[in-house]
Each structure stands twice: as C-alpha cells, then as structure tokens.
Amino acid sequence: MKEYDYLIVGAGIYGAVFAAKAKKAGKKCLVIERRNHIAGNCYSKEQEGIEVHVYGPHIFHTGLKHVWDYVNSYAEFNRYTNTPVALYKGELYNLPFNMNTFHAMWGVKTPAEAKAKIEEQIKEAGIGEPANLEEQAIKLVGRDIYEKLVKGYTEKQWGRPCSELPAFIIRRLPVRFEYDNNYFNDPYQGIPVEGYTKLVERMLEGTEVRLDTDFFADRAYYEGLAEKIIFTGLIDEYFDHCHGTLEYRSLRFETEVLEEENHQGSAIVNYTEYEIPYTRVIEHKHFNFGCRAVPGNPKTVITREYPTAWKPGDEPYYPINNAANDALYAKYAEMAKEKGNVIFGGRLGIYRYLDMDKVIDLALNTAKEELQ
16 A cells, blocks of 8 residues: 555646545545646736736636536635737727727727728738638738737747747637627636636645745655656656657746736736737736726736746747647647556646636546546
C-alpha cells in the first residue's frame, strides 16, 4: 500500500477540483505545486486594499449551469460583466465588435448599414474560404476593423503575422449587431468576491498541499508516493521531451501602484496598435464595480501585459496549436494512453487553451469516471 491514493501535480483549478472530489470520495491526496502559491494562473492577492489578478484578468463565464453551481458552492460571485474597450492611435472603440464599434468606426446607426459596410469590404478583399487569421477576420468584420482593432493586437499576442496564423483563433471572437458591450455570450459570469485564491483554498481544505515543490526535482520519490498521479504540468516535460518540445507564447506583467483614484475608467483597455508593446492595461479595482470597490481609496493598481516569446523554463500561457505542434502533441497523447496510473489534465496536460469553466468541467468529468 502506498501512502496516498492520488498525487496531484499542480495546485491550479483542475488539480483543486479533482482533490475536492477525491476527498469527498474518501481518498487520500497529496497536492504538490512548483510555485509558492496555490490557484495557478488565476491566483489573486490583495494589494493596496484591492484584489489583484497577478497573472492577468480572469473573468469567470460559462454556459454550463452545473459548473456555475459548483463554483458558487465554494465562493460568492459578484455580477461583474466584461466590457473592455480598445484604443487605437487615440481612437476609442467598444469591444466586443458590436453596433457601438461599427458606429464609432463608420458612423452607421442600424444593423443593416453595418452589415452592408462589412459585406462591401469583404467583396473588395475578394475572400472566399478563409485560409488564415487575416482572411477570417476580414470576413467577420471587414478590413477597417481588422486593420485597426485586430491586426496589431494579434501580431503582438502571437509574435507572427496574422497571415501566418490559423483562422480558427479568431472564430471565437464575438460579433453582434446590437448595442451590447457585454463581451461574453454566456448567461453566467462574475468574479469571486474574495478572490480566486480563496476559492481554490476552500476546494483544497482538508487536503495536504506542498508548495515550492518540483515533481521533477525528485521524480522517483514522488512517483512512489501514490497509487495514481493526476498530472497538470507540461505533457512533453513529463515524457522528457522525447519527441521534441511543444511551443507556447508567454506573458510578462508590469504592475504599478498609482496615486490616483481612477486611472482609466475600465477594468481592461486593449492597445491595438503594434507600436505599443503591451496588449492591454488592467485596472484591478474595476473588477469589483469600479472605484466603489474601495470607497475613498486614493490609490489604484494597474498591470501592463506584454506578450513574449517562450522558452523552456518560462511560464507557458498559450499553446501554439498549429499543424506541427498538434502533430507533436498527438505523439505524446498516444504515450499518455499507455500510462495506466497517470491522468493528464488541464491546459498544459492536454495542450489546449481552456477557459476556466471548461477546465472545471473536464476535472469534474475525470473525477466522476475515476472515482465512481
């Protein structure tokens, strides 16, 4: 008999959900985490009386009622609605692309006028079936919006021309012919009132957690501790990169305390021109309904988000799901199938960018299959 039923590598959302379910099923788990904190990339902490999203903004949104009910069983959520704005060379536009955007761009006032303008620009571009992100974006919103609000931002984000990026990246972008600045279409959205770290902390209550603990620093020891492993790290690292290294984009964050009550009037402002090196500025107090979150607080905390090239050892944020990387991942996925005592999960374990609700749903399904 081994000491634990499950060793969970990674104290992010996926690992925490599985640990909570396993504990309820009477299983003994050990969670180990390479970083010095729980909650993965949705980790938040208080600074100047403001809950700061340390690794960029995390707005919980879902169309899955069972997932919404699940997270609300651990935390109270506010009614934050994501309504970012974009700045391009001094011009301000609402996001997602909606009638407010189209009016600011072209002066149109009705959906029919907006659709006619977009169709005119698609026809001028001569695009049939989109072969890349650039063509897909123009087919969605026309050349003007692509040039001002998509091109520079996307090329900063991915570090390569839009003409070299796959079309599917932009297909999830909301486009609506209504005066509606709500970014997400999901019926449920909000942010934990006490922050994401408290949410994950409650999921991990009663489970042993070791921080600053690297699975690969003493792999044989940790593999010998438990009957099974839930692995949420890099799948190619688990297999010693034997087929090659999967690629990611990374991020760098520059956080600053400002001596002003309200810096930009919005939680998120995207900077879409290529010449500005960061993609967005986050003002954290607005995640709790603007300056009312901390009445009378004369300070605010902002974060500039810079996309960067990734190399092994850096924090991986966005899988680069092109044909070459997907083919490489398929080789590791085949190897994973043969590991009967290891379950790979989370965005790094399955090499897919996943919203938080999809990570939770995946973990709940895995736990159901594994623990029934």
